[in-house]
Amino acid sequence: MKKFRKVLDGLSSSSQGAVASPSCSSAAGTPSSPQDINVQETLLSENFHICKTVRHGFPYQPTCLAFDPVQKILAIGSRTGGIRILGRPGVDCYSQHESGAAVLQLQFLINEGALVTACADDTLHLWNLRQRRPAILHSLKFNRRGSRFATSPFQSKWLYVGTERGTHIVNIESFVLSGYVIMWNKAIELATKAHPGPVVHLSDSPKDECKLLIGFESGTVVQWDLRAKKVDFRIYYDEAIHSVSWHHEGKQFMCSHSDGSLTMWNLRNTARPIQITYPHGKILKEGRKEACKPILKVEYKTSRNSNEPYVIFSGGLSYDKAGGRRPTLTIMHGKAITVLEMDHPIVEFLVLCDTPYSNKIQDPFPIFENPYPMDIHESPVTCTAYFAECPPDVIPVLYSVGAKQKKTGYSHKVRNSS
Secondary structure, three states: OHHHHHHHHHHHHHHOOOOOOHHHHHHHOOOOOHHHOOOOOOOOHHHOOOOOOOOOOEOOOEEEEEEEOOOOEEEEEEOOOEEEEEOOOOOEEEEEOOOOOOEEEEEEEOOOOEEEEEEOOOEEEEEEOOOOOOEEEEEEEOOOOOOOEEEOOOOOOEEEEEOOOEEEEEEOOOOEEEEEEEEHHHHOOOOOOOOOOOEEEEEEOOOOOOEEEEEEOOOOEEEEEOOOOEEEEEEOOOOOEEEEEEOOOOOEEEEEEOOOOEEEEEOOEOOOOOEEEOOOOOEOOOOOEOOEOOEEEEEEEEEOOEEEEEEEEEEOOEHHHHOOOOOEEEEEEOOEEEEEEOOOOOOOOOOOOOOOOOOOOOOOOOOOOOOOOOOOEOOOOOOOOOOOOOOOOHHHHHHHOOOOOOOOOOOHHHHOOO
């Protein structure tokens, strides 16, 4: 027994309280006295070290999501700087930012084997996913400018980055800032001296990739002509903007706001919205609008099988209703409204579409069967145990736990994805 302790001395001292495997004590037996056993020493302390052997389940403390519709892979960022990448069963890898800063946004360079991460320490990172273990190729620090939103259109060589001061353009190949900067005071009218807030949305027009839509937190939306270096139009709204989503034809777009409203804007006349809706709010007897929570994100999608678009959003419940209800995701399709109640707060949601092109009909996927056998969330490990010489039929049983029988009515697109 004394010699076993000698073997693990280096491990126990370096692990700062790590628990030794119970197999060691069981192998030693339970003699009446430590002097009664004589074990031939064959292992040394340098044969042992602590390392992570496996990760399982949805990442702990998730912060953001991204999806590559061509490669069919999902990236999940976490509050501790981790990135989890999932694909078909068996495609699963984990990487960690050395800084440990929270990942605020993820952006795939679609079908390029690359991923951009924006972290809470105002740093952008370009990850190479083509190798067995993802690694950072380039990093870019935004000193005192605070990167708030980043996007790269499909097959573009440029990354647009929104900050508190304006919009910067990064060359993806070299990952350095270009000299082209759209400062906030150039985007708004000269007569307007108030700062419009940080950039919260950036997207190119589905009709023209040289038209950049910039959304400011205060409610101002600007379309900037990248060639002419001037503003095409400006939109001013009284409520703060949380997200913007284009119709695939590029003639109109939808905004979600802090008062629980959705506004629809048409490019033919940007003086006022063509539609204002409060999906979960009612008009009270006094004519006042029912107070609602912010709609944090909206997705505006079209389908070949229906003339009615899909509007998917999170939040927006009235304060009276929200008190006794779970977090919700709402799907509006024509006059039909479906409210999905979640067990936990909604951090982010994605609408999986059939095409990476923003100017094509998106055809959001129908319901699909989970390709993984179990829905387990990763959490801090508080206890571990080691079992030796398990019966050979135990492992297959563990794999089958939670597996669902083949059912009908599910999408085949996700099941056949890689």
